[in-house]
Amino acid sequence: MTHVPLPRGFRAAGTYAGIKKPGRGFDLGVLIADEAYPAAAVFTQNALLGAHVHLCREHLAKNGGLVRAIVVNSGCANCATGQQGIDNARRTAEAVATRLGCPPEQVLPISTGAIGAHLPMDKILAALPDLIDEALQDPGGSEGVMDFTRAIMTTDTFPKLESATFEARGGEGRVTGIAKGAGMIHPNMATMLGFLTTDAELPASAVEVLRQTVDRTFHRVTVDGDTSPNDTVVLWASGLRAAVDEELVDGALLDTASRLCKQIAADGEGATRLVTVQVRGAASEADASHVGRTIATSPLTKTAVAGRDPNWGRILSAAGRAGVPIDVAKARVWIGSTTLYEDGRPFPDREPEASRHLAEEREVTLGVDLGVGEEGADVWTCDLTADYVRINADYRT
Amino acid sequence: MTHVPLPRGFRAAGTYAGIKKPGRGFDLGVLIADEAYPAAAVFTQNALLGAHVHLCREHLAKNGGLVRAIVVNSGCANCATGQQGIDNARRTAEAVATRLGCPPEQVLPISTGAIGAHLPMDKILAALPDLIDEALQDPGGSEGVMDFTRAIMTTDTFPKLESATFEARGGEGRVTGIAKGAGMIHPNMATMLGFLTTDAELPASAVEVLRQTVDRTFHRVTVDGDTSPNDTVVLWASGLRAAVDEELVDGALLDTASRLCKQIAADGEGATRLVTVQVRGAASEADASHVGRTIATSPLTKTAVAGRDPNWGRILSAAGRAGVPIDVAKARVWIGSTTLYEDGRPFPDREPEASRHLAEEREVTLGVDLGVGEEGADVWTCDLTADYVRINADYRT
Structure with missing residues (x-):
């Protein structure tokens, strides 16, 4: 949670776009990869789905599992917003893709916040160009990712950021995980978001590795049993480092994800233990x-x-x-x-x-x-x- | 909840036997039938079972579904008490059977209260004879059943007693239901007990009628999702009144049980709605x-x-x-x-x-x-x- 860099191949930034009320902190962040890298995502089991879940599924079906950018807003869940909500998520992804010069389906837009309100598209579209430029200039150190982590918080009382390293050929490999938690029960809140980035060559498909990791971590943290419509966990791997042993990658992922889960539990509203x-x-x-x-x-x-x-x-x-x-x-x-x-x-x-x-x-x-x-x-x-x-x-x- | 009599064929009494601390109210009650009448019971789905659940199942398997008496104590769940707990439940049933001159398997002993302590058998065996004599002299009016209702309470803030009548040949028929509730969550408490007595001729077997009633009532009241090891609902019918229409019996049972369920929900700890x-x-x-x-x-x-x-x-x-x-x-x-x-x-x-x-x-x-x-x-x-x-x-x- 202190000074944690991103793995090789990733950059990040966060800003205040005016989605939250002023003074409530950042509300828009991007994670950008140097190229489109393999990614997989798991979403909420709730039948009520945030608009971004529909769109992310569509994009992951079209992009061959290769993702160039993730854009996240807090302060508005874009949920129970009908077709307009999906259109707004699509416009957000398109704006990012245009700036990066990549296909829109390589962008995953994700929202968290209160249910039943539309995204303020004017504010988001106005803020995105500078935010993306800032991320492109991010050296992947601890500042950009901390800004991103703050930008995805809703009622979290502290940013949730964890990292683990593994021995790799050609130098150290890294897993860096970012999450937003749940408070205790978060009513009209998209309860949980998690992003696991790594420079590892994954030992299996991103989908398989993510499923295995989530089953032993994010599926084992519970705050009140209420899944939210927007719960999303993403694994994203640049593959720039080959671990000396595949199990080291699994271990670093489990370690990072477990520590994020403990932070989510510890940040329960009113929690003392x-x-x-x-x-x-x-x-x-x-x-x-x-x-x-x-x-x-x-x-x-x-x-x-x-x-x-x-x-x-x-x-x-x-x-x-x-x-x-x-x-x-x-x-x-x-x-x-x-x-x-x-x-x-x-x-x-x-x-x-x-x-x-x-x-x-x-x-x-x-x-x-x-x-x-x-x-x-x-x-x-x-x-x-x-x-x-x-x-x-x-x-x- | 005011002045409610028992249906024809039933009598009741309650007393303080010294199981609870003094000043906490009655803790031992009996419901006695004039003859052994058809009865059925449903028990908790929890794998941790109070001793009485084991013994009641054994008795109902042996007695052909005919029950002469139910004896209930509060203040001690007789749960997580091993073989000695089952032996104590058996001795309680035998004491009641001896006094009534009926086979022990026609007696259902039921416990509610804190987990992990043994029944104080000396106190229970000392109090039972007078209690049974009192019940045998009960005219079936509102006093005996109210004493019984008070005797099964643990942290309930009010006694739960409801009744409904139906048109029958030869006069009015009646269903009288007694329950103890749940407070909000009742930790080491046997959460819910329910007793539905009626003088109706049942339209089907007691087992079927009870299942149907419970599915639409007791299975639809929830306080915190925590089933307890001692949850028990009994239906017991003297058959002394034939309703002019079978549906009237179902209706009176559903009506009585629903009102008991609402009382259980309303008595949640700290509840205001x-x-x-x-x-x-x-x-x-x-x-x-x-x-x-x-x-x-x-x-x-x-x-x-x-x-x-x-x-x-x-x-x-x-x-x-x-x-x-x-x-x-x-x-x-x-x-x-x-x-x-x-x-x-x-x-x-x-x-x-x-x-x-x-x-x-x-x-x-x-x-x-x-x-x-x-x-x-x-x-x-x-x-x-x-x-x-x-x-x-x-x-x-």
Whole structure:
């Protein structure tokens, strides 16, 4: 999150275009590649789709998976805006493509912000030329990407930017990830955006590598179970560095994406604790991940953490309703490093120790072993506090 | 909830047996039938099961669906208590059976309260004889059933008791329903218990009638999506009255159960609004009910109601992620009687009207038409306030 450069082949910039109210920070950013590089994207599962999801899918179907630029605005989700919304996204992409001299389908336009309002096209079209010129002059250091990161924030309280390096032939390779998070629940907000850039030659197609990375990271961060209409994660690889071992690339991607996910969870509105839910002893990794998400979306476990209450019963009960195999007699539940339930028996005398973990650490752990297999998964979330309800109840007033 | 008698053939009593701390109200109750009458029960889907669920299933498999008595304690869920928990439930049933002179399998013992503690058997066995004698002398009027209703409460702020009558040959028939609710989220609490008694001759088997009733009522009340290990709903019919029309019995059951569900939702911890989610235009009733539950468990919609914010985008987005067919272009969203989104367009000028509905009514309506069919369902929930988080975070401290 400090001074993080972009991987070789990428440049970035951000600016204030007047989409947000003045004083709310940047609202328009671009990521530009030196050439059109392989990219893949995953989008929200919500049936209500932001206009950019329609257009990005169309472009990715036409451009052979090669992307030259990504343009992102915050302050307006361009969602529930009908055909005009799609037309506006298209005009944004065309404006970028014209300036760069590339086909429009090599540009992915992405929006985040409030639902139900149209993009202020005059302001966007007026700001784009200077923004693109600035990005083209960006040396790919930490300044341009930080401006871009700030430009995609909505109610995030801090910019989310992470990087990892890997050993490559001809020098160090890099993954740099940028995300905007969720606050706790973000009502009419396009909840989550993630951009993973790398100079690695990918070990498989961008689509495959992205799917694998997202399944183990972005699909395992949950704030309230409400997917937004605009959720988008992109992987984009210049291929300028060949890793000495393909697994190093996977590792750097997972590492970067995991750290972004933790930042998203930690930035939950009103949150005071980053919670890692560890599920072990599952029949499959999919089961483990599903149980983890069930625990991590349970208001019951989240309020317990807020109250520093080592309430193992809430964890076991949430695991029990997840609908996957569990052997309650062999199950184990822990908080921090303290086992509170094992072999069908609770250990109430250990609760003060677990309570201290919740009270004293900012990053806390809730764990359950399902007692039926060898697979596991970690899921990230945050606690649920009275402040979070207050913030969201008063969201538009 | 006022003065409600039991149907013919049933008697009840409640007492303080010392399971709860003194001053917390009654904690042991019995419902007794004049003879063993047909009964059916549905239990939680949670894999973590209270001991009573194991024993009730065993008894219902042995007793040919004929039940003579139900004994309920609050203050202790008898859950995560292993074999000793099942043995204790069995001893409770045997004590009741001995006093009544019936087979033990005609008795259903049910528990609600905190997880992980054993039933105080000495106190329960000491209190049962007088309690049963009292119930046997109960004329079936409003006093005995109210004592029973109070005895099954945990953190409920009011007793939940509803009744409906139907025209029968030889006089009026009756359904009387008793429930204990959920507060908002009830951590180590056996969340929901429901007892539907009637003197009707059932139009089908008790199992079928119960399933049909529960699908349209208890399965449509949601407080936080966390099923508890002890959830139980029982239907019990003396058959002493033959309705002039079978549909009258179904109607009285649905009416009674619906009103109990609304009471459960309205008694959510920290809740200030009873919320009815109306789903229409669905491809099937199951789809409608699923969308309704998705909206009703969304922290997003629940905090909006708490903030009196007519946030139609949250409703549409929750419907969109439910995973059932929806045509966003044909969908309609309303709050109270005000349409806020229709034909792909929002109507922001109508929001003040919808806001007034949320601010001025204690029972509010959120609605969505999915635009793909003719089916519908109502689901009940409550708003999510900062008070509710505070109550649950501090639950055990």
